[in-house]
Amino acid sequence: MNKFERAQELIKELNVDGWLIISDEGSDVHSHFLLGVNAPSLNYIYIAANGEHQVLAVEMEAPMIERSLKNKGINAKVKSFSTKKELPLKLKSLLNKPRIALNFGENLFNDKSSSFADHLKVGDYLAITDLAPNTEFISSAPIIYGLRSVKNQEELKDLRNVCKATLEILETIPNIVKKGMSENEIKAEIEYQYMKIGKPSFPSIVGTGAHSADPHHNTSNKKIEEGVLLIDTGLKIDQMCSDITWTLWVGKKPSNEFLNAYNNLYESKEIANKYFVDKTPANLPAIKCREYLSEKGYDHEKLFFHGLGHSLGFVAHDIGPRVSWKISDEFKLFENMVYTNEPGLYWKGEWGIRLEDDIIIGKEKCEKVTYNHKEPLLI
Amino acid sequence: MNKFERAQELIKELNVDGWLIISDEGSDVHSHFLLGVNAPSLNYIYIAANGEHQVLAVEMEAPMIERSLKNKGINAKVKSFSTKKELPLKLKSLLNKPRIALNFGENLFNDKSSSFADHLKVGDYLAITDLAPNTEFISSAPIIYGLRSVKNQEELKDLRNVCKATLEILETIPNIVKKGMSENEIKAEIEYQYMKIGKPSFPSIVGTGAHSADPHHNTSNKKIEEGVLLIDTGLKIDQMCSDITWTLWVGKKPSNEFLNAYNNLYESKEIANKYFVDKTPANLPAIKCREYLSEKGYDHEKLFFHGLGHSLGFVAHDIGPRVSWKISDEFKLFENMVYTNEPGLYWKGEWGIRLEDDIIIGKEKCEKVTYNHKEPLLI
Numbered sequence: 012m013n014k015f016e017r018a019q020e021l022i023k024e025l026n027v028d029g030w031l032i033i034s035d036e037g038s039d040v041h042s043h044f045l046l047g048v049n050a051p052s053l054n055y056i057y058i059a060a061n062g063e064h065q066v067l068a069v070e071m072e073a074p075m076i077e078r079s080l081k082n083k084g085i086n087a088k089v090k091s092f093s094t095k096k097e098l099p100l101k102l103k104s105l106l107n108k109p110r111i112a113l114n115f116g117e118n119l120f121n122d123k124s125s126s127f128a129d130h131l132k133v134g135d136y137l138a139i140t141d142l143a144p145n146t147e148f149i150s151s152a153p154i155i156y157g158l159r160s161v162k163n164q165e166e167l168k169d170l171r172n173v174c175k176a177t178l179e180i181l182e183t184i185p186n187i188v189k190k191g192m193s194e195n196e197i198k199a200e201i202e203y204q205y206m207k208i209g210k211p212s213f214p215s216i217v218g219t220g221a222h223s224a225d226p227h228h229n230t231s232n233k234k235i236e237e238g239v240l241l242i243d244t245g246l247k248i249d250q251m252c253s254d255i256t257w258t259l260w261v262g263k264k265p266s267n268e269f270l271n272a273y274n275n276l277y278e279s280k281e282i283a284n285k286y287f288v289d290k291t292p293a294n295l296p297a298i299k300c301r302e303y304l305s306e307k308g309y310d311h312e313k314l315f316f317h318g319l320g321h322s323l324g325f326v327a328h329d330i331g332p333r334v335s336w337k338i339s340d341e342f343k344l345f346e347n348m349v350y351t352n353e354p355g356l357y358w359k360g361e362w363g364i365r366l367e368d369d370i371i372i373g374k375e376k377c378e379k380v381t382y383n384h385k386e387p388l389l390i
Numbered sequence: 391m392n393k394f395e396r397a398q399e400l401i402k403e404l405n406v407d408g409w410l411i412i413s414d415e416g417s418d419v420h421s422h423f424l425l426g427v428n429a430p431s432l433n434y435i436y437i438a439a440n441g442e443h444q445v446l447a448v449e450m451e452a453p454m455i456e457r458s459l460k461n462k463g464i465n466a467k468v469k470s471f472s473t474k475k476e477l478p479l480k481l482k483s484l485l486n487k488p489r490i491a492l493n494f495g496e497n498l499f500n501d502k503s504s505s506f507a508d509h510l511k512v513g514d515y516l517a518i519t520d521l522a523p524n525t526e527f528i529s530s531a532p533i534i535y536g537l538r539s540v541k542n543q544e545e546l547k548d549l550r551n552v553c554k555a556t557l558e559i560l561e562t563i564p565n566i567v568k569k570g571m572s573e574n575e576i577k578a579e580i581e582y583q584y585m586k587i588g589k590p591s592f593p594s595i596v597g598t599g600a601h602s603a604d605p606h607h608n609t610s611n612k613k614i615e616e617g618v619l620l621i622d623t624g625l626k627i628d629q630m631c632s633d634i635t636w637t638l639w640v641g642k643k644p645s646n647e648f649l650n651a652y653n654n655l656y657e658s659k660e661i662a663n664k665y666f667v668d669k670t671p672a673n674l675p676a677i678k679c680r681e682y683l684s685e686k687g688y689d690h691e692k693l694f695f696h697g698l699g700h701s702l703g704f705v706a707h708d709i710g711p712r713v714s715w716k717i718s719d720e721f722k723l724f725e726n727m728v729y730t731n732e733p734g735l736y737w738k739g740e741w742g743i744r745l746e747d748d749i750i751i752g753k754e755k756c757e758k759v760t761y762n763h764k765e766p767l768l769i
Contacts, residue, residue, distance in 0.1 A: 018696075033510075035505070036707060038417075049593075049606075049608050049714060050606065051592075051606060054608065059523075068696045069696075070696075071604075071605040071606060071696045071736075072604075072605075072606050073697050074603045074604065074738055074739075075607065075608075083553075093695065093716070094716050095498065095499050095500070095503065096499060096500060098498050098499050113512070114515070115511065115512035115513045116511070117513060117515075117516070117602060118517075119474065119513050119514060119517040120474050120475060120477050120478050120517060121474070121475060122475075124474065125513070126414070126513060126660075128513070129414075129511045129512065129513035129514065130511065131511060131512045132494065132495070132496035132508045132509065132510060132512070133492070133495075133508065133510045133511070133512055133515045134494045134495030134496060134498050134507070134508035134510045134589070135495075135498060135508065136515075137496070137498075138497075138499060156589060158626060195585065195586065195587075196586055198585060199582055199585035199586045202582075202585055203581075203582035203585070204577055206574065206578035206581055207574065207575055208574075209576045210593070213430075214428075214589070215530075225450075225451075225453065226450040226451075226455045227428075227429065227430060227431065227451050227454065228454065229428050229454070240459075245526055276760055288626070302441030316449045316450050316472065317448075317449075317450045328415060337472070354768050358637040359453055360453075382439065
């Protein structure tokens with residue numbers, strides 16, 4: 012079943028006439044996800060309950076979109092426009108339906124949040140609702156969740172493949188890191204290898220010394236110093252991303268604090284892995300991980316100030332509940348969802364450590380598709 | 391004057407109490423632009439007419455943001471939150487003002503479009519308006535236009551620098567391209583050089599043969615063949631992007647069609663350059679370019695199906711009117727705006743050519759900050 016067919020099923024379940032995606036300058040990832048080609052200019056994708064799918068694209072991208080859909084066996088009419096002035100007329104008949112789903116989120120400040128569906132921009136929304144005053148527009152969140160949270164076998168195959176390729180590249184890190192190199196140079200070396208077979212799934216974080224204490228450090232021109240080196244990086248091949256963090260020690264004599272943190276964090280990650288199973292509440296792996304760290308004497312609330320994991324897929328932050336001790340246990344994990352498992356400990360302004368692996372949630376146990384070394388790499 | 395101070399001036403001119411930017415997963419580029427650091431998680435930036443600026447950021451990014459603002463001499467209070475449930479209370483006092491500007495566009499289907507301001511997502515908008523039912527929210531378009539369309543001297547210096555660095559790398563292309571290489575491998579080699587000094591300003595387009603006929607071709611694993619090779623690529627260093635297209639010929643005997651197209655396109659670009667001057671209507675360079683191509687026998691309407699140029703700056707598609715023969719002549723170009731000048735000719739399914747350079751609009755004439763070779767490179 013191709014993506015349009017699967018979406019069509021979900022559209023019918025939601026009892027809407029169609030699902031409209033508007034993407035401009037890549038603002039909605041579902042354009043790339045559905046079309047199978049990156050069309051960065053403005054395009055409108057309409058997937059219809061009755062199967063009369065349409066794509067409206069700028070003239071210079073329409074042929075490329077048409078070929079991509081054909082290659083994937085997707086039956087959709089591709090129309091083109093050359094200026095935005097043509098759009099109202101072209102969109103009006105498309106929008107003349109009782110109920111259409113759009114990519115917006117609801118309840119953004121609470122547990123029922125569907126922020127994952129929030130892609131549509133306000134100006135586009137105003138323009139669309141103005142064109143179709145009698146149409147009821149509802150959130151597409153259930154469609155997106157159904158389409159992307161649980162992965163199919165083809166996606167899981169792509170995931171295993173991209174994770175294997177990433178690990179092969181990460182194993183070259185000891186050969187890459189040379190005295191006098193900067194964080195940016197290490198990033199460039201890793202991503203150069205990515206680009207020959209795919210592309211970075213996000214800008215790699217390379218943090219030396221105190222930079223490792225910022226979980227989202229912006230990789231800089233700072234030279235690598237002796238001590239902690241945190242590398243958070245991922246590759247995208249085909250339709251799946253990897254997302255891995257290794258924390259290494261530059262030099263031959265790691266501090267005891269580092270060795271202890273590494274070993275305890277490694278173990279806390281293994282413990283969390285036991286709870287990445289079908290139908291588990293999404294807070295449970297995080298609670299168990301933090302219980303262990305707490306037993307080992309770490310003030311986890313102060314030192315580990317981010318979630319344990321996130322869904323991974325077509326993008327590095329994909330669809331599915333966050334794995335965090337702070338969310339309600341009504342949110343569940345299901346078989347064939349893909350997650351990161353990434354406990355961290357950070358001493359602000361001093362140093363930090365994070366070990367991140369990717370797993371597939373299984374019926375009885377998770378499948379580990381990446382690894383961290385049991386003992387820290389010394390380079 | 392730092393960016394917050396300049397924004398504060400524009401906020402006062404617009405007669406609003408403040409400007410609120412909401413960015414989640416990098417959804418609003420103004421977060422990076424204003425903070426001077428890439429904070430990809432959720433953050434709220436409020437720049438106040440009265441100078442009481444605030445940033446609300448996730449716990450793990452707040453220290454990094456605080457340091458960046460301090461380095462830039464920006465006086466703003468940085469507060470952090472650990473779950474979204476804390477947000478309504480924290481935002482309520484911020485939003486309790488008569489008039490606030492938000493990043494949304496208006497009139498998206500006509501010439502008066504402010505789509506360049508359209509970053510805010512519908513779910514965020516609904517959440518915000520729900521929290522502040524008595525606040526009037528208006529489009530921030532005049533603030534964004536004032537802040538980013540005309541570049542300051544520091545930005546122009548960064549532009550010249552990044553363009554020079556890009557050209558030095560592009561001059562190595564004849565040494566990079568080897569028999570048997572794929573488009574992706576050439577992209578990787580170029581971007582590897584970028585990453586050592588900055589980062590790609592967008593994913594490079596490398597198109598061999600028929601792929602050159604798609605202006606937004608997705609670089610693929612296809613091996614480079616004899617004939618046309620189109621490379622559209624850009625680098626970002628500090629706060630400015632370059633965006634350059636060279637079209638080369640692989641082999642020693644370029645076709646006459648290619649040579650003629652190259653020479654005529656090169657000349658049409660030079661002609662357009664004469665009209666990139668202060669106070670010129672934004673359609674004029676495009677009209678003059680197309681007149682020339684038409685004289686030379688090209689059916690420009692069929693073969694050149696995109697605009698002549700776009701604003702260039704903090705992002706590759708920056709703020710300012712498009713340069714296109716299809717827009718109204720009430721839109722003007724002004725001194726120190728930065729534009730691409732990129733005529734192209736495409737024979738669908740066969741081959742295409744585009745020559746793209748970057749220029750700074752001057753009082754009397756433009757400053758050319760990049761070049762294409764007068765004769766095509768044969769490699």
